Amino acid sequence: MFTLILQIALGIMAVSTLLYVIRVIKGPTVPDRVVALDAIGINLIAITALVSILLKTSAFLDIILLLGILSFIGTIAFSKFLEKGEIIENDRNC
């Protein structure tokens, strides 16, 4: 029963990731796609937690932290690129 409900929850997560992928593919502007990709990264964290409970191991728990940090940095870099045209600015008098 426990495993069955966890697998159902994993299936629901997969459905929601699929809906995000639809938005990534057909989103009319670039910020739409970035928002959907950020949500996919957040969703992947939850999927990792579910899988680590299903496999009854605590070895995947730092993947959760790593995915959170990477998704945050990716979104920040994209938004800086969209706003200013470059990610790391080199001029000193700003």
Add this chain to the structure above:
Amino acid sequence: MNGNEISEFITVFLMLIGSIISVISAVGIIRFPDVYTRSHAATKSSTLAVLLTLVGAFLYFFITESLVSVRLILGIVFVFLTSPVAGHLIIRAAYRSNVKLADSTVEDELKDALHQKD
């Protein structure tokens, strides 16, 4: 009903609620008309979904293996802090790069404020 069953019940409940909230957020991101309302759906409810799932995982490992996973606590705090910030930044970049609002938008106060400053 021993401790193991209670922990399984709590874990399953939190995980199921989290995944249902995640699919509600995905439906929101499909159906809303422009990028601002879409990010409203994506940022808030998917953050809540992942927080519920991580709390479920933390309680499971805490009750069954009596393992206090500091990495999970750090992950919860980090996601809770950074996901709204990421949503704010990407929406700010979207507004500055002139993404159109939906047609049903009534009022745009930020536009008035920006042009008043010039």
